[in-house]
Amino acid sequence: MTAALEVRGMVKSYGGARALDGLDLHVAAGEVHALLGQNGCGKSTLVKALTGVHSPDSGVATVFGRELTYPVTAPHTHGIAVIHQDIGVVDQMTVLENLGVNAGYGTRLLGAVNTRREKRVYGDLMDRLDISLPFDTLVSDLAPAERSLLAVVRAMRLLEAHEGAGQLFILDEPTAALSGGEAERLLALMRRMADLGAGVVFISHRLAEVMEVCDSMTVVRAGRAVATSPVARTTREDIVAAMLGRRMEDFFPAPPPEPVRSGVNSARTRLVVDGLSGDVVQDATFTVHAGEVVGVTGLAGMGQEELPGLIAGVTTPRRGYASVDGTRLAGRSPREAIDATLALVPGNRLRDGCWIAGSAAENLTLPVLSRFARPWGIDSAAETDHAAERMAEVGTFPNDPRLPMAAFSGGNQQKVVFAKWLQTGPGVLLLDEPTQGVDPGAAHDLLEDVVEIAERGSAVVVFSGDHEQLAAICHRVLVLHHGRTVAEITRASGELTEANLLHACETPAAA
Amino acid sequence: MSTTTQQTAEPTRAPAVSRASRGLAQRYALLGIGVLLLLVCLAAIPSFRSLRLVTTMVNGQSIILLLALTATIVLRTGDFDLSISQTMVGSAAVVAVLSGHGVSPALAIALALLLGLAVGALNALLVVVIGVDSFVTTLGSFTAMAGFCYLVTGSRIVAGVPDFFVNFSRSTVAGIPTVTIYAWVLVVVLWFVYQRTPLGRYTLFIGGNRNAARLAGLRVSAIRIGAYLVSGVLASFIGVVFAGYFGAVDPSVGGQYMLQPFAAVYLGATALAVGRFNAVGTLVALYLLTIGITGLQLLGAQTWVTNVFYGLALMIAVTAAKLAGRKTRAGLS
Amino acid sequence: MSTTTQQTAEPTRAPAVSRASRGLAQRYALLGIGVLLLLVCLAAIPSFRSLRLVTTMVNGQSIILLLALTATIVLRTGDFDLSISQTMVGSAAVVAVLSGHGVSPALAIALALLLGLAVGALNALLVVVIGVDSFVTTLGSFTAMAGFCYLVTGSRIVAGVPDFFVNFSRSTVAGIPTVTIYAWVLVVVLWFVYQRTPLGRYTLFIGGNRNAARLAGLRVSAIRIGAYLVSGVLASFIGVVFAGYFGAVDPSVGGQYMLQPFAAVYLGATALAVGRFNAVGTLVALYLLTIGITGLQLLGAQTWVTNVFYGLALMIAVTAAKLAGRKTRAGLS
């Protein structure tokens, strides 16, 4: 079989730090090849080198026998189509404008764009992919999953032009923001492309997906390939061991002992959500007790993206309210909720979670900064020490609080954001896609912290499309459909499995 | 820091349902204000009903309109080019001085355009290639060009610009002076490029999210450099027009042409295509301001009134557009 | 559009290893240039060695320094306040005119400060509460205030500001005029607030990522409104100082004080705390520019030379700081 992609000795340094350290990679035509590795091991860097975002320092890459020259310009002319990890959309432009950008809107630089034809092309494409996006809506109005789908459609346009053979598709964590059903459709599409003779490089931290759809895989550690084998001949445990350099017992920590929810000895109710409604969410009503971990899920656009913001006062609810430890929140500002010891770890890290040019310490200590205020000013030494301790607790690498956030890999940024809220000892912790883009080792560590905080008496709500994770760590999971709670699956019932959750999401009537 | 005109900074969010109606209200707020103002002026001020008045009003704004249109080019890519007004005066000075030395119009124009190209290239080098903040860089080239204007003119007014240039700017076609025609042609060209071509969208994409544009495979740097070069060359073309229009070049006037174009551009970005720097909106905004000020002048308002009007009109118009377009807004989704 | 001074636009990335050296080089690039320039001037120009000259040089910049420091306040929160220079002149005019009518200094000052507060409140209302773009809003209030200046002065220079105000600005303490002392005190206060207090950190965070700041529980709107109010009140305080410093108020000068403070602030943001608007850097930047220009004047340079120097100095200084700090830069992770 011909190689769709052959990479030899790829090296790329950012200043003195080596992101790629002689990486080798072989992807055969007709296969879906998983590229796996810990956060910050260099996966995205490879993608960027292959697509001209930046040039490697050395190393050779050939695509279907043709050697790439750096910097790579117009990758699609080499048969490369890519979905980047940071999706690359502009909020203040419409869906159609964002879709056409990588295809040059189907015309010359100064030719007139034929909007009708563009709509037809993308309309057909979306029909076939069973995706639906409104063309004239601003991207800022899209849900995170819709943005991912936009990126999929956008990349597919280029692929469609020469379906199948001679094509290399690279997808860098395309499913991170997708829910089960959408992810499945994307995986099926990927499979079909490969079956038609294309080479597909698939980057994901969701090993279940990898096991399901990939033919072979390469594990990268510190910029080098450390393991490569057919997926059929390996196990998740082996993969994780190769990624982390150690074996991991379970992928998810066990949930804490279930608190008693009613009766004389019941745990106290910490979070009450009563009739809360927003643009999508309708009449959300539930309570969460001390020591409980509750999941909320649903398909994209069904409300689980909106709900955390409504509870935390980021968006003012249309009706209803949330209360924390008996304090009813007016829902006008996050500050009010924070004062009531509620913490929200937002889903869109770059937009809502951090100041990318600020240092990790500055980001991490923001909610507790006044603790370090002395009459003569902020005690910087104490602040830095505190940040370093907290970062060590969640295993941030590198553990240097003085580095700007931009110098950390996506997963490590997530850890800093996580640590920022854990340190406040929240009574109610809301987690929006907490392990999005986080490698399995790190995800395990983060979730362990979540379980621990629940054990110590906090109420935890996890909003996620990752059913496997929810099934593993929650006491019960609420399923939203068109903004309403259509199902509640409890661990006690023994029904709390990934498959049941998916089923409940996709066929709400049955639930 | 890096002052950018990032179009993403404050995503306006609205529920899906109101997507369409919101667009309409916001889109035509400014146009509505303009038409209303015109009608009020027509009704209240008899002398406003003269065609002559309207044409002089429009013609008098042509240089500023040209500058404002030029300003949109770089603004769309998310950068500033504050230097255009001085580049204009510098080029006008070059044309006037060279002509005074008997250099042929063609050569004088060519050298003036070359000057604009050089300023654009310097701006592009610093901002795009080296990555310095565009606000401070172009403030620097603005000031340096002011010095250049004094240099070439010897700090004197250069009069006696040849008739060739005067005709170039002032001769009329169907009663419309060429300077106005240039401005309108530029409106049409930019409208086409911005609204209808991939390049127009690329500039917006780059201004909106530079990293996203890079990931989408756009030649971000090439387009940004191109924007500065076009901006510089257009500014020096306006300089040629300027020299002919006034027939004399005073090296000290650059500063007076700095702010008004930006006011029109920002105001225009609230009209027609909300939040996007665009050509037609700029034209509407500028004419709106002109109608208002002319109306006030006809009513005998003093200097302070026109300034206050100008300032308040800016604030009110953008506020109106904002309010018209707002249903819900808030944090994250 | 929404022109913001988002500090995120282009993160500078560098590997951990070179972090320390990079910091140093970048941090002190501007300071180094300044010291070098001073030494060259001292060596080459005998008259530079007079203490009197140096104090003159420093004192002459105090009004601009005060304005530049004021500009940093709103810039840090990611917004613009372009109106400060006109608010200053407007308040100066109020003080001069009221004093001319025999109003007591205390009352005149109170009313001037109230004016600043009102301008700040208007800016805050539009920018923070309604959400209009800050560049165009404050360009609007700048222009409206220009009209106000003509209104209160009747478009004439108002002379004969009472001695109370003259002494307020000009009396010396240990040989240093109070106007300079005010500026230095403001440098120290802002340095402390910016570097040493949570509030200073909050402003920076709000400028860097408003959403994240809000989600972290900061009172984003309150702080932004506060920044505008403080900016307005400080601007009118500078107006009081201005009236006393010049002893007369020319209502047309606001525009002259608009750009220079911003040039100093942006240049200062490359010194000492790279990419962050700060007080000490602003001071260093302004004095650097002044040393250079004074040196040139003493050497007999003509106007165009000083303009060109000013422009090039801006460009070169920011470029030097940028290059000093750059090892690698590239896309995003």
Added chain:
Amino acid sequence: SATGASSSSAASSAPVTGAAAECAAQAKKDVDAKREPLDLVVPTQSIDVGALKGKSLWFITVTMNQFSTDMAVGIKEAATAAGLSTVLYDGQGSANRFTEGMNQAIAQRAGGIVLVGIEPSLISAELSAAKAAGIPVLNTLNSNPDEAVPDGMFANFTADFTADGKTAAEWALNDSGCSTDVIVVKSSTIPVWNHLADGAVDAVKELCPDDCETTVLDVDAANIATDLASKLQTALQKDPDVNYVFVVWDSGVPYAQPVVASSGTKAKIIARDGIAPSLQMVAAGTQALTVATPPPGWIGWAAADDVFRAMLGAEPSGLVIPTRLIDKDNVGSGSDADVSPNYTDYQSAFSKLWGVA
């Protein structure tokens, strides 16, 4: 003082009455007198500048425009002739720089200072300091000659702006046979422009109270280029019978010119100063009139002379800058030799006076 604020009665096509005839006669008389070439004006008392050798003469100007650049040439020549050095300080239109220029002059122990176009009240403290330091400062072209000399300065050296405004108005009255409808353009933040405008308006009112009309436009000094055009075009629309536009300073003419050209009126542009580009335009016919001073170089010499006198402790010369009407009939080629024929060698007249010839 505002747009359209001062207009006397209308009705321009009235029959020639006795009053009109009187007006025409008076205007013609004055105009004919002001048309003649100016005699060379130099001080009467001689001085010995030998004692001034090695001192410095500072020239601080509101901005380096056409006029001050040309005047600076004269200042330099004069100082060189007397053995002084010169420092030119450009205020760049910024009050901040005016005070800094004064402070630098004081810090560097200037021998004397010629201050041009800078409102003295803006630098009152510096003027006191200069006086305390014994540095004489000459107030140049900021006032009428008979106004009080500001504190800290030793003399006014200037032209009679009110009279010049009157002269321009009389020229228009004469030119139109006393059916004058004139727009006067000024900026009221500049005091001497107010004098010019007042002189013109008063002259029209006095000589032609019934049949003539005046309108004063006050433009924003900070935005002259754009504000002048906008206000003028509106005013011309409002009153299409305007036959003169008096821009009280020559360098404002280019901004009025395109507006008048495209207005469809036959208004003539008149102005004051006599800077070289305007003389060219008068010769070319695009500007109808300028009220011209002698060459700026002479003004430089004469100002230097006055400062030298003060440095030597002598009385001020008391000169007033004379002016002459220049229209197409007497402009010749527009050169200094044609416009100021008696000023071809003023240098040697001063040199003789100073004993350095």
